[in-house]
Amino acid sequence: MAHTLDQTVLDAFEAILGSAGVITAEADRRPYETGARYDAGRAAAVLRPRSTAEVSAVLAVCVRDGIAVIPQAGNTGLVSGSTPSAAGGDVVLSLDRLARRFDLDPVNRSLRLDAGFRLSDVNRMLEPHGLFFPIDLSADPRIGGMIATNTGGSRFLRYGDVRRNVLSLTVVLADGDGTILQLGSDLRKNNTGVDWKQVFIGTSGAFGIVTEATLSLERLPRQSATAYLVPSGPEAVPLLLAQMEERLGSLLSAFEGMSRNAVAAALDHVPSLKNPFRGGEIPDYLILAEISRTSAPREGEEPLSDMLEAVLAEIWEQAEAPLADAFVGPPEEMWALRHALSEGVKHKGRLIAFDLSFRRGDVTAFCATLGAEIAEAFPGIAVCDFGHIGDGGVHFNLAVPKDSPLWSDPGFEARLRDRVFEATVERFGGSFSAEHAIGRKNQSYYDRYTPETIKAMAEGLKAMTSPGTLGSVRFGRAAVDNR
Amino acid sequence: MAHTLDQTVLDAFEAILGSAGVITAEADRRPYETGARYDAGRAAAVLRPRSTAEVSAVLAVCVRDGIAVIPQAGNTGLVSGSTPSAAGGDVVLSLDRLARRFDLDPVNRSLRLDAGFRLSDVNRMLEPHGLFFPIDLSADPRIGGMIATNTGGSRFLRYGDVRRNVLSLTVVLADGDGTILQLGSDLRKNNTGVDWKQVFIGTSGAFGIVTEATLSLERLPRQSATAYLVPSGPEAVPLLLAQMEERLGSLLSAFEGMSRNAVAAALDHVPSLKNPFRGGEIPDYLILAEISRTSAPREGEEPLSDMLEAVLAEIWEQAEAPLADAFVGPPEEMWALRHALSEGVKHKGRLIAFDLSFRRGDVTAFCATLGAEIAEAFPGIAVCDFGHIGDGGVHFNLAVPKDSPLWSDPGFEARLRDRVFEATVERFGGSFSAEHAIGRKNQSYYDRYTPETIKAMAEGLKAMTSPGTLGSVRFGRAAVDNR
Numbered sequence: 001m002a003h004t005l006d007q008t009v010l011d012a013f014e015a016i017l018g019s020a021g022v023i024t025a026e027a028d029r030r031p032y033e034t035g036a037r038y039d040a041g042r043a044a045a046v047l048r049p050r051s052t053a054e055v056s057a058v059l060a061v062c063v064r065d066g067i068a069v070i071p072q073a074g075n076t077g078l079v080s081g082s083t084p085s086a087a088g089g090d091v092v093l094s095l096d097r098l099a100r101r102f103d104l105d106p107v108n109r110s111l112r113l114d115a116g117f118r119l120s121d122v123n124r125m126l127e128p129h130g131l132f133f134p135i136d137l138s139a140d141p142r143i144g145g146m147i148a149t150n151t152g153g154s155r156f157l158r159y160g161d162v163r164r165n166v167l168s169l170t171v172v173l174a175d176g177d178g179t180i181l182q183l184g185s186d187l188r189k190n191n192t193g194v195d196w197k198q199v200f201i202g203t204s205g206a207f208g209i210v211t212e213a214t215l216s217l218e219r220l221p222r223q224s225a226t227a228y229l230v231p232s233g234p235e236a237v238p239l240l241l242a243q244m245e246e247r248l249g250s251l252l253s254a255f256e257g258m259s260r261n262a263v264a265a266a267l268d269h270v271p272s273l274k275n276p277f278r279g280g281e282i283p284d285y286l287i288l289a290e291i292s293r294t295s296a297p298r299e300g301e302e303p304l305s306d307m308l309e310a311v312l313a314e315i316w317e318q319a320e321a322p323l324a325d326a327f328v329g330p331p332e333e334m335w336a337l338r339h340a341l342s343e344g345v346k347h348k349g350r351l352i353a354f355d356l357s358f359r360r361g362d363v364t365a366f367c368a369t370l371g372a373e374i375a376e377a378f379p380g381i382a383v384c385d386f387g388h389i390g391d392g393g394v395h396f397n398l399a400v401p402k403d404s405p406l407w408s409d410p411g412f413e414a415r416l417r418d419r420v421f422e423a424t425v426e427r428f429g430g431s432f433s434a435e436h437a438i439g440r441k442n443q444s445y446y447d448r449y450t451p452e453t454i455k456a457m458a459e460g461l462k463a464m465t466s467p468g469t470l471g472s473v474r475f476g477r478a479a480v481d482n483r
Numbered sequence: 484m485a486h487t488l489d490q491t492v493l494d495a496f497e498a499i500l501g502s503a504g505v506i507t508a509e510a511d512r513r514p515y516e517t518g519a520r521y522d523a524g525r526a527a528a529v530l531r532p533r534s535t536a537e538v539s540a541v542l543a544v545c546v547r548d549g550i551a552v553i554p555q556a557g558n559t560g561l562v563s564g565s566t567p568s569a570a571g572g573d574v575v576l577s578l579d580r581l582a583r584r585f586d587l588d589p590v591n592r593s594l595r596l597d598a599g600f601r602l603s604d605v606n607r608m609l610e611p612h613g614l615f616f617p618i619d620l621s622a623d624p625r626i627g628g629m630i631a632t633n634t635g636g637s638r639f640l641r642y643g644d645v646r647r648n649v650l651s652l653t654v655v656l657a658d659g660d661g662t663i664l665q666l667g668s669d670l671r672k673n674n675t676g677v678d679w680k681q682v683f684i685g686t687s688g689a690f691g692i693v694t695e696a697t698l699s700l701e702r703l704p705r706q707s708a709t710a711y712l713v714p715s716g717p718e719a720v721p722l723l724l725a726q727m728e729e730r731l732g733s734l735l736s737a738f739e740g741m742s743r744n745a746v747a748a749a750l751d752h753v754p755s756l757k758n759p760f761r762g763g764e765i766p767d768y769l770i771l772a773e774i775s776r777t778s779a780p781r782e783g784e785e786p787l788s789d790m791l792e793a794v795l796a797e798i799w800e801q802a803e804a805p806l807a808d809a810f811v812g813p814p815e816e817m818w819a820l821r822h823a824l825s826e827g828v829k830h831k832g833r834l835i836a837f838d839l840s841f842r843r844g845d846v847t848a849f850c851a852t853l854g855a856e857i858a859e860a861f862p863g864i865a866v867c868d869f870g871h872i873g874d875g876g877v878h879f880n881l882a883v884p885k886d887s888p889l890w891s892d893p894g895f896e897a898r899l900r901d902r903v904f905e906a907t908v909e910r911f912g913g914s915f916s917a918e919h920a921i922g923r924k925n926q927s928y929y930d931r932y933t934p935e936t937i938k939a940m941a942e943g944l945k946a947m948t949s950p951g952t953l954g955s956v957r958f959g960r961a962a963v964d965n966r
Binding site: 105106107108109110130149150152156160161163164179181185186187188189190191192193194195196198199201202203218219221222238239241242245246247248249250251293294295296298300301302307310357358359360361388391392393429430431432433434435436437438442445446449450453454457458460461464465475 | 588589590591592593613632633635639643644646647662664668669670671672673674675676677678679681682684685686701702704705721722724725728729730731732733734776777778779781783784785790793840841842843844871874875876912913914915916917918919920921925928929932933936937940941943944947948958
């Protein structure tokens with residue numbers, strides 16, 4: 001594959017997108033070539049369409065000329081999914097100018113919009129209507145990327161993932177014709193055939209580029225209360241979750257776990273945080289629980305913080321209670337610590353990060369088991385896990401000191417990753433990618449853990465939809481070039 | 484296609500299923516040949532496997548011998564999806580003995596089970612655990628059929644459809660090998676490739692037979708309150724819904740609309756119901772609103788019925804209120820009327836029934852517009868609509884008196900159906916099948932309203948998964964035999 005593009009191809013792109021729509025200068029390309037955490041590659045050009053029709057036209061050119069295309073939305077992903085390869089032949093197709101259409105239907109609680117809007121902008125524009133798109137993240141992705149990775153986040157327990165909250169998609173295929181598909185509409189119920197939009201959710205743009213969507217919206221919560229819970233031991237966490245759900249039902253909107261290492265890293269490295277613990281002593285493991293409701297406060301109603309306090313007291317007073325300690329506190333401060341964990345753990349060393357999921361009863365057992373095994377097999381590594389215990393997800397972050405002797409072993413990282421994934425998938429029946437999707441980072445694990453029948457079906461689907469080279473992931477059986 | 488089966492084929496079936504697993508006698512076949520409302524066909528045999536392995540073995544035989552297979556679960560559908568054709572060549576593959584595995588994981592709130600369990604049995608077994616599968620219907624289908632049709636129901640507003648509440652599927656393909664696919668697992672978050680299970684949800688078994696599933700469960704509500712609302716006019720209904728959601732948020736768990744004709748039919752024909760209206764006067768249009776919560780009642784807490792009453796008073800007291808009248812009453816009685824509508828309207832004449840959906844703001848406008856048009860074009864027909872206004876769904880039932888002169892026109896029913904579907908799809912942008920899927924009944928509308936690109940993709944998917952003749956629906960481009 002050519003590493004630079006012919007002038008005739010660049011001219012064709014400019015004719016479609018205008019000169020501001022085609023970036024070739026090295027300095028201007030840089031932000032599109034560099035990922036949020038790990039990755040950096042080299043793009044032959046960056047294309048910035050402003051409409052579905054422009055995506056269709058440039059994608060048709062790319063497929064006809066055999067140019068590999070990497071779709072990119074907010075470029076906030078953590079699996080090397082949205083950056084070009086190091087080899088330099090890819091074109092990045094950025095959605096950053098595809099952010100014009102924004103059609104709100106408040107009665108339908110739906111929003112039809114271009115896929116290039118940022119999540120924060122969407123929610124800022126929805127706030128006056130008392131509505132929001134209920135996916136809560138530490139990052140600020142664009143909608144197209146959230147759909148391509150099927151993002152989950154901290155309120156999954158209440159609202160589910162992106163898949164659950166998408167009503168329709170507009171998709172452009174890499175089929176040489178730039179075919180545009182309208183999949184679904186703004187209806188909530190519609191069972192008139194295959195729900196094709198599902199194929200384009202969570203598949204990293206390999207089967208087509210999402211350019212527009214209709215999102216289902218939720219009403220903004222108007223009351224919430226949060227508490228830190230200290231479980232009586234790692235094995236008590238699932239029981240604590242079950243007891244909270246039993247008493248609070250769907251009021252429970254988050255149940256997030258945080259290891260001592262992760263909390264300490266955040267407190268050490270994020271100066272705006274204050275240490276909320278008695279004597280500054282961080283517990284071994286901490287749960288952030290949130291309850292919330294969308295109804296307005298009513299006269300004489302028990303405040304949610306009192307309700308949470310009372311329920312925690314009930315649980316704590318039981319014989320053999322799963323709860324050792326708990327305190328209710330201000331939601332902003334408590335969430336600030338939770339959202340700072342990602343930033344904090346980055347300072348603990350070089351991070352080898354895993355985004356795993358398990359049955360809800362298995363998350364803490366996995367962390368305890370693997371934590372012990374890693375301490376023995378790879379001395380010096382700090383396990384800084386945190387995650388969404390309420391839905392079985394965990395960010396299993398391993399911080400390796402920059403000067404660790406482990407780095408002198410060139411096979412070390414691969415060996416460590418294999419060990420974690422083997423335990424996750426084979427021993428615990430978990431997932432090697434809970435909410436970050438595949439990307440280049442997890443390609444070899446897709447290849448290893450996906451049954452051949454499923455790979456063959458994915459290959460057939462690829463041939464049927466977008467036979468052109470699109471995205472960073474290879475879903476089929478073909479041998480992977482680890483570019 | 485042969486209308487009877489060779490003895491060698493029947494022997495092969497008996498060798499796999501035992502003699503109780505193969506029904507050929509006419510009287511014993513009858514219940515499997517007769518649908519819940521409209522349809523009756525003729526089966527060459529009824530096969531009753533007890534396990535996924537048995538489904539696999541018999542399906543392989545059928546495909547190799549070119550025998551058309553109709554999968555059947557509870558046979559409660561309303562679109563002629565689960566009964567054999569009138570021609571007599573189909574084999575019915577019933578799931579009624581596939582009801583053994585029932586593995587509950589209460590901490591994970593998930594249930595792995597065989598697809599032949601009835602919804603009522605599942606919920607009866609879950610009740611002691613405070614859990615349920617939150618799809619609320621007037622019928623009592625089996626789980627496999629609910630998945631094949633992606634059932635919605637009366638609590639969609641809170642819990643969504645079957646698609647939202649399924650974590651994994653086991654599927655057997657009609658590919659000649661009886662290939663068994665395990666799609667997903669009991670994880671809530673898992674983004675490691677195409678979410679293939681989606682293809683088998685809501686597609687009437689055409690791409691494979693669902694034999695097992697993992698369901699995501701919800702906690703049973705512990706408090707609820709209901710009210711009948713009389714909107715100030717048809718155009719006020721969407722506004723009333725929006726105002727209820729604004730004040731009650733996610734407490735609102737149902738918002739069901741009922742026309743006067745439907746309510747009157749139920750009161751006339753279901754003797755156990757009592758007329759709840761002042762002076763027996765049924766309003767033109769009625770909403771059943773329910774609020775509920777899963778948390779236990781707490782000391783000093785305002786009862787939900789008081790809260791509902793107060794909110795309705797607030798709405799009613801506004802200038803130009805969308806609410807003309809309202810009264811809070813016992814949930815069992817109010818739901819009994821709602822659930823009797825289906826039965827009631829059957830007595831109003833011969834029913835031509837439509838299961839439609841719209842943007843939430845359009846449902847009542849559609850009913851008003853089409854009601855007037857039908858009254859003019861087809862005199863004597865009574866519109867008995869009711870439905871799930873909260874999610875845009877409506878059961879648009881037209882009762883034609885049995886002695887109506889309209890029946891003497893042989894093209895009448897087709898002309899009427901075309902008229903309703905044209906208005907639904909072309910004028911209102913709605914769906915011709917909200918929650919009953921396609922079946923033979925809606926095949927011609929699938930053919931008419933599905934873009935050719937989508938049909939071609941469905942055809943490719945069919946060839947890739949189950950090239951054998953499976954189910955009553957043809958998703959591809961091929962001309963349909965209206966058997």
